Each structure stands twice: as C-alpha cells, then as structure tokens.
Amino acid sequence: MIGYYISLAMRSLRGTPILSALMVAAIAVGVGASMTTLTLNYMMSRNALxxxxxxxxxxxxxxxxxxxxxxxxxxxxxxxxxxxxxxxxxxxxxxxxxxxxxxxxxxxxxxxxxxxxxxxxxxxxxxxxxxxxxxxxxxxxxxxxxxxxxxxxxxxxxxxxxxxxxxxxxxxxxxxxxxxxxxxxxxxxxxxxxxxxxxxxxxxxxxxxxxxxxxxxxxxxxxxxxxxxxxxxxxxxxxxxxxxxxxxxxxxxxxxxxxxxxxxxxxxxxxxxxxxxxxxxxxxxxxxxxxxxxxxxxxxNEVVDGDDRMLSWLSLAFLLVCLVNAVALLLAKFLRKAPEAGVRRALGASGRSIFSQHLVESGCIGFAGGLIGILMTLVGLALIRQLAMGHMDTVASMNWLMMLSAIGLAILSSLLAGLYPAWRISRTNPSIYLKTQ
Amino acid sequence: MLKMQSIRKSYRTDTIETHALRDFSLAVDEGEFVSVTGPSGSGKTTFLNIAGLLETPTSGQYLLDDEDVGNLNDRDRSRMRNEKIGFIFQGFNLIPDLSLFDNIDVPLRYRGLKGRERKKRIEKALEQVGLSARAKHLPAQLSGGQQQRVAIARALAGEPRFLLADEPTGNLDSLMARQVMELLEFINEWGTTIVMVTHDPDLARRAHRNIQIVDGQVADLQHGAASATAEIA
Structure with a gap:
C-alpha cells in the first residue's frame, strides 16, 4: 500500500500547490537553518585520528x-x-x-x-x-x-x-x-x-x-x-x-x-x-x-565550544517553530480533505489506513523539504565560508552523511508534524461527511 | 443477511441527549430489495450508517451474516465493510481529483487485490454502467446521472453482497432517476441485497418491501409484490 499512498500524496500535493509549497518551505527553512549549524558542529568535532x-x-x-x-x-x-x-x-x-x-x-x-x-x-x-x-x-x-x-x-x-x-x-x-x-x-x-x-x-x-x-x-x-x-x-x-x-x-x-x-x-x-x-x-x-x-x-582544546552548542540548540528551536507552523498547515490541509477520508472509510479503509496515508503524505512533504533544506544548507555554508575568508573552508561543507542526515531530519520532522493531523483525520467520524459532501 | 435487535443510538452533547434510534429491530434476508422511508430526522441515515458499519449502536445487537459486529475492532469492521458492503450516496461521493478508473479502484486497493485483478473488475464495472469510454475522465466532467452510475460501478466492483443506497436518486432528474433505479433493480436480480433510503414513494414502491422509520423506530412494514420474506424481529 505504501506505493499507493505515495501516489495519493503526490496527487494531493499537486492539488494544493500553494499550501504544499508553504509546508515544504516551512520544513526546508527549518532544516536549512538547523543543518547549517549542525553540519558546522559535526565537521568541527570530527576526529580525523x-x-x-x-x-x-x-x-x-x-x-x-x-x-x-x-x-x-x-x-x-x-x-x-x-x-x-x-x-x-x-x-x-x-x-x-x-x-x-x-x-x-x-x-x-x-x-x-x-x-x-x-x-x-x-x-x-x-x-x-x-x-x-x-x-x-x-x-x-x-x-x-x-x-x-x-x-x-x-x-x-x-x-x-x-x-x-x-x-x-x-x-x-x-x-x-x-x-x-x-x-x-x-x-x-x-x-x-x-x-x-x-x-x-x-x-x-x-x-x-x-x-x-x-x-x-x-x-x-x-x-x-x-x-x-x-x-x-x-x-x-x-x-x-x-x-x-x-x-x-x-x-x-x-x-x-x-x-x-x-x-x-x-x-x-x-x-x-x-x-x-x-x-x-x-x-x-x-x-x-x-x-x-x-x-x-x-x-x-574546546574545538566546539559552548557558543557553538548553544547555536545548535537555537537552530533546533527554530526548526521546532517551523514544525509548529507545518503542523497547523497540515491540519488545515488534512481536515479540508476530511470528506474524502470519510468516503475512503466507507469504502473499506481502516482508521489505521487513513492515518498511514496521511503520514506518508507528511513524509513526502518532509522529503521535498529536506531536498530544498540541503540547498539552503549549502547556501548557508557558502555564506559562512565567505564570511570566514578561508578559515572555515574545510568545515563549512557537507558530506554525504550530513546530506542524508538532512533528509532524515526533514522526514522525521515532517512525520512528527504530521502525527497529530493524521491522527485527527483518522479519528473523524466518516458518516458526518458522507451525507454532507 | 442483516439482523438488528433492539438497537438504540443516541447522541449526547453537554446538555442534550438525542435518540436517533430506539428499540430498533429489523431483519433483511439475502437477495431482498428493501426501501426505507420516513420523515427527515427520523433516523433513516443513522440506521444506514449502523448497517454499513460506519457507526456503532449505543446498545443492541447487530448480526451481519450471523456475525455479531459489535465485537469487531475497527480493522475487522473495515474489512467486513470492504468485502461485503457497497455504498451509494445521494451526493455520489466520488473523489473529485481521481479519474473514474481510480475512483472505482479505491475499495479494491483496500482489499489488497493485485493490479491485474483490479483492472479487470474496474473495466467490467464500468461496462455494466455503460461508461467504459469515460474511464480517464474526472467526475466533474460527467453529468449527475453519470456520476451516480460511477458510484454504482464503484460499489459493484467490490462484488458486495449487500448494497446500501442513501437517496441514490435524490440529486437526479426523473429520467436519470429512472435509469439509476433500473440499474439497482438489475443488480438486485443478480442476487445483491439492497437497502435503499428514499423520500420518493414511487421508488419505494418498486422495492420488495418498504420500511417506514418514525422517531427512530420501525413504524410500518409493507410487503411488496415479490419475495417478501423479511420480518420484524
């Protein structure tokens, strides 16, 4: 069913391009900001020996x-x-x-x-x-x-x-x-x-x-x-x-x-x-x-000092703010589709199916947000390299691990953001919408 | 097929308790075509929702195919709904951004059928309602009557033994309504049990028997011309 859910998610995202773009942007900005500082911290704290x-x-x-x-x-x-x-x-x-x-x-x-x-x-x-x-x-x-x-x-x-x-x-x-x-x-x-x-x-x-x-x-x-x-x-x-x-x-x-x-x-x-x-x-x-x-x-030698760690926490707090926005947007989007969920329930979808379908949609939003978040992180790191005038060239860069982490963080974030909206819609009484749609 | 015994359904807010069904008992046999009539707010739709496993009664017993559905969890109720019950709604309830093909595909997906089997069933269902050529169209590109035929095709594709129709002709003109009714009769002739809620006395008379619901209770029982085998329990 996961393939079916992904195709439904794609269709849903295409159906509401502005709302979807806002959600992807919220995740991307949060991921971009947090991954910029997390990447710096990670690269700074690496032990080559x-x-x-x-x-x-x-x-x-x-x-x-x-x-x-x-x-x-x-x-x-x-x-x-x-x-x-x-x-x-x-x-x-x-x-x-x-x-x-x-x-x-x-x-x-x-x-x-x-x-x-x-x-x-x-x-x-x-x-x-x-x-x-x-x-x-x-x-x-x-x-x-x-x-x-x-x-x-x-x-x-x-x-x-x-x-x-x-x-x-x-x-x-x-x-x-x-x-x-x-x-x-x-x-x-x-x-x-x-x-x-x-x-x-x-x-x-x-x-x-x-x-x-x-x-x-x-x-x-x-x-x-x-x-x-x-x-x-x-x-x-x-x-x-x-x-x-x-x-x-x-x-x-x-x-x-x-x-x-x-x-x-x-x-x-x-x-x-x-x-x-x-x-x-x-x-x-x-x-x-x-x-x-x-x-x-x-x-x-405190290569990563207290200020660096504080910056990481602040950026994660910013990601949290972005996620709260994403939760609100997802809730609005999902509840708008409650009648469709009602029809699906009538046609045999269990509450868990509806929950999974919407969670997959959240994950797709997170994946897109993660990809754009990587681009934002790269831009952020480039700015840092420019500001540091060559002193941070070796650490202000992303490796594959950090790129995968960015995607992972974005998907995890979006899944967390989607949990409540998906749960809400899966608990909706379908009969309310079947009569009124 | 369907047996409800002393069903009660009430909705409660902080201050008010509304009884939608009270001491409601009914039996419907396999192959019957039963119409349900009654004034607005009498409990017709509540009965249909409980019969279709979309809502649970506050008390009472509901047996579907001799299985007490009160004991089932959401997953099993959903599976039973998917495998045994088909729905037709007044407002058609097609998903607007899915093609006719994909709309009919929805219940088959939840049943976990393979792609080839789904395709075969969808094409057959579209053929039965005369819309094979419109498979790729969106619901909005069809007339009301055509949309209702798609909804019927969606119900038929799952090969349900029990079809619940909630005012299926309520949004259609008389010509379309007649076509849809003929289609339902045809489906019933092939063995599918149908319970249809309607406000139209002419359509109600075409059923094997008519149930009238007033104030959440069965008020009357009229046997139609054909095989009237049901009885109030």
Whole structure:
C-alpha cells in the first residue's frame, strides 16, 4: 500500500500547490537553518585520528609560572620548550614520537616559469608520517640523523608536487624553499585532517602543511615558528641559541604508545624527566604532565565550544517553530480533505489506513523539504565560508552523511508534524461527511 | 443477511441527549430489495450508517451474516465493510481529483487485490454502467446521472453482497432517476441485497418491501409484490 499512498500524496500535493509549497518551505527553512549549524558542529568535532585514539597521545609538561597555572582547562601549556622536546626525542619508549611546529615561506623551482609562492610548512621530526599514518606516493621520509643535524631535505604534499612537477616523481629533484635549496626525498598523499588535531594551536581549521622539513634544521636556518609562542618569565633573548634554550613553549609533541606497558613506562619516564629538571631548578609547579588521546585533545582544546552548542540548540528551536507552523498547515490541509477520508472509510479503509496515508503524505512533504533544506544548507555554508575568508573552508561543507542526515531530519520532522493531523483525520467520524459532501 | 435487535443510538452533547434510534429491530434476508422511508430526522441515515458499519449502536445487537459486529475492532469492521458492503450516496461521493478508473479502484486497493485483478473488475464495472469510454475522465466532467452510475460501478466492483443506497436518486432528474433505479433493480436480480433510503414513494414502491422509520423506530412494514420474506424481529 505504501506505493499507493505515495501516489495519493503526490496527487494531493499537486492539488494544493500553494499550501504544499508553504509546508515544504516551512520544513526546508527549518532544516536549512538547523543543518547549517549542525553540519558546522559535526565537521568541527570530527576526529580525523579516531582510529588511533588508543595509541596516540599529545604530550604536555607543566613547566609554567609557579604563581599562576596556564590558562586552559588542563592548566598546563599546550606546547613544550625546544630543549625539552629535544630531550624527549631521545626516549626509546614510544613506538613513534614527533616534535614539530608550524612554519612557512616562499617555494620556487629553479628554471621554472612558475613564480615563487608562499606555502605552509611543518618542521618536524621524521616519525611524523609514520605516527599519523600518512602514506607516501613517492620516496619516503628523511633519515634519523636529520632530526639532529641540518639536512636540506624536503617532503612535498601531492598538491605541491603537482604544482611544481606536474605530478611526476620528484624524488631527487631540488626545490628552493625560503632561499635555500632542498632535495625532495618524498611526496605524500594529500593529508588534510579537519580540525587539525595534530596542531590545534594555529588555526583549528586551516589547511595542513604543503611541505615538511627536518627538525634538525633549526640552528642552520634559525627557524622562528609561525604561530603561537608562549612564555611566563622575563628572559633575555639575544641570540637564536637563547631562543632555543629559553622557557618559551612552541613545540607540539605527540607520542605513539601501543601497549599499556609502554604507557606505564612512559609515565614513569616523564615523572623522572620532570624530577630531573626540578633538580636543575626548572619546572617550579607541582609535578604534572598530560597524555591526551586525539579525542581528549579535541575536547580539551574546546574545538566546539559552548557558543557553538548553544547555536545548535537555537537552530533546533527554530526548526521546532517551523514544525509548529507545518503542523497547523497540515491540519488545515488534512481536515479540508476530511470528506474524502470519510468516503475512503466507507469504502473499506481502516482508521489505521487513513492515518498511514496521511503520514506518508507528511513524509513526502518532509522529503521535498529536506531536498530544498540541503540547498539552503549549502547556501548557508557558502555564506559562512565567505564570511570566514578561508578559515572555515574545510568545515563549512557537507558530506554525504550530513546530506542524508538532512533528509532524515526533514522526514522525521515532517512525520512528527504530521502525527497529530493524521491522527485527527483518522479519528473523524466518516458518516458526518458522507451525507454532507 | 442483516439482523438488528433492539438497537438504540443516541447522541449526547453537554446538555442534550438525542435518540436517533430506539428499540430498533429489523431483519433483511439475502437477495431482498428493501426501501426505507420516513420523515427527515427520523433516523433513516443513522440506521444506514449502523448497517454499513460506519457507526456503532449505543446498545443492541447487530448480526451481519450471523456475525455479531459489535465485537469487531475497527480493522475487522473495515474489512467486513470492504468485502461485503457497497455504498451509494445521494451526493455520489466520488473523489473529485481521481479519474473514474481510480475512483472505482479505491475499495479494491483496500482489499489488497493485485493490479491485474483490479483492472479487470474496474473495466467490467464500468461496462455494466455503460461508461467504459469515460474511464480517464474526472467526475466533474460527467453529468449527475453519470456520476451516480460511477458510484454504482464503484460499489459493484467490490462484488458486495449487500448494497446500501442513501437517496441514490435524490440529486437526479426523473429520467436519470429512472435509469439509476433500473440499474439497482438489475443488480438486485443478480442476487445483491439492497437497502435503499428514499423520500420518493414511487421508488419505494418498486422495492420488495418498504420500511417506514418514525422517531427512530420501525413504524410500518409493507410487503411488496415479490419475495417478501423479511420480518420484524
């Protein structure tokens, strides 16, 4: 009977085009508004590293002001000092570990007509690619030695390789980055986690790096990071060595701990690490460190904050208002057709049949509302992208799941809106209309 | 076929209780053509609605094919209505935005018949009322008499054993009324039991017997010329 009910619904909608359009519009506007905010929240709260939640951990060390905790929920700085990161890299407990920060500069190809352009870079230890499971298209990462010594080697993203070398295998070729020649050792597949779980200090939703450079280049290139650097004490910084030896925090650190035993050992190691530095007069606060998996890291960084959640609730409240309107319109439409329902009852339709028929009609209205709601959501997201000027490009977009959710939300909403009107008409005494029609 | 025993039907508002039927008893045999007459407000339509399972009596017993319908739930009542009862109304009650074909299709859909069987029955019913060529037309494109013939075809397509007609000629001119009446007589000759409410004494006389309802009770019983087998219980 469902096919019959759908054909009746189509006929009914065509029969009252203005009323039907109003109902579809009410659902579409409600769905469009709510799906815009829900999509943003969903995309913002996605964890691109969810499959490694059990083994990846962002490392925090509480080396902060003894009189005032760091201003975040964990009360520990998000990043580490350079010297602590270098020392931590010496541990052989994690399966993989990464010290890194954001950088950037102009990139060019010798003898190419392509004009130099600025790219986002990531200065990182070699395990970056293994730790985050980033596959190589060509070549691989640099050798271990490059994490401590200056090796002018570079890994390109697929997009950069496409732009510079037309997608050819560029391993062994030379590119000019920030005025120095670098040998390409690898090309990775495009990797754009959004939000950037691995670096939430520098724009949660900005694009990931286009080129990757060895961590051992700091002294050779005197690299100052792009992005946040925090400090808590007054220090005389007169040279690059002063910068590297300072208490400034600017290095992000991740460790891969595959087993509970590794985790236990690493905790002991960090405890000893801090005690050792306390003995040297550093780490003035009570001993504290943090190991947060990607999900915890996203929550700790409040990528989706209270305002975002409030906006979602408000948009759902708006959807509710739209649904109340839809209920009124459906009631008017269905009760107008009560005589027809009476005839159907006389011809053998049960109350349940009449209820189902009208509920299916509500569902069809919801489906149409959902389709238009998706278009409205896409428009809403496009507006947000435009207003955010590139900062929300990766999150202000709909995937298939969200599109299906929009349809689902619209149909569910319309079914809810149709419940009462359909029930009302199914309970109508048919004999009233049979005599008067 | 139909047996009502001490049926009472009353409608209640906050302040007033109206008795539409009181101690109403009637039996109709298989194959009968019974006309029901009476003044306006006497309870004719209430009787027809209860007989057609559209309303339930306040008290009393109603047996249809020896089954006590008072015990049936809405679903079973609807199924029985669909399978055993056909309706013809004064106002035709065709669904205006459905073609004649689709109008006749309505009861067959609720019976769950396959598409081919439905089509066969619809074409046969349209042929019986002489409207085969108008299957795709909308009701509004037909005259009143033609619309009533479509309503009869819709009732016939379900092959009911019991046809309830509520003033079937009330909206028709005399020529059309005669045609419709002849059609009902023809249907009755083929074995369908018919109960027809009418204000027209000439039409009432053409039935096998006439029941008169006054103030919600059977007032008189007149046997017609043919097989008068019914009796007041």
């Amino acid at each position: 969810a499959d490694k939640d059990d083994v990846l951990f962002a490392v925090q060390l509480d080396n902060w002001d003894p009189h005032k905790a760091f201003h975040n929920p964990s009360e520990m700085p998000w990043q580490l000092t350079y010297k602590d990161a270098i020392d931590l890299l010496r541990s052989d407990i994690p399966s993989h570990q990464v010290a890194m920060h954001r950088w950037g500069g102009p990139i060019a190809l010798e003898g190419s007509e392509l004009r130099p352009y600025t790219v986002e870079a990531r200065v990182t230890s070699r395990d970056f690619f293994a730790l985050f499971d980033i596959p190589f298209i060509h070549g691989g990462t640099w050798p271990h030695a490059a994490d401590n010594n200056s090796a002018y080697q570079i890994v390109l993203s697929q997009r950069t390789n496409e732009k510079l070398f037309g997608g050819e295998n560029s391993v062994g070729r030379t590119v000019n980055f920030n005025g120095a020649p670098f040998t390409v050792v690898g090309v990775i597949e495009d990797w754009q986690p959004s939000p950037k779980v691995h670096d939430l200090n520098n724009g949660d939703f900005l694009e990931s790096a286009e080129v990757f450079l060895p961590f051992g280049l700091h002294r050779a290139l005197e690299i100052y990071p792009w992005g946040n650097t925090n400090g808590w004490k007054s220090e005389d910084i007169n040279s690059y060595e002063d910068q590297l030896g300072s208490e400034y925090v600017w290095i992000q650190y991740w460790a891969q701990l595959d087993t509970p035993e590794q985790m236990e050992r690493y905790r002991d190691y960090l405890t000893g690490f801090i005690r050792e530095r306390k003995a040297q007069g550093r780490f003035p606060r009570p001993l504290k460190f943090g190991l947060s998996n990607p999900s915890e890291w996203l929550a700790l």
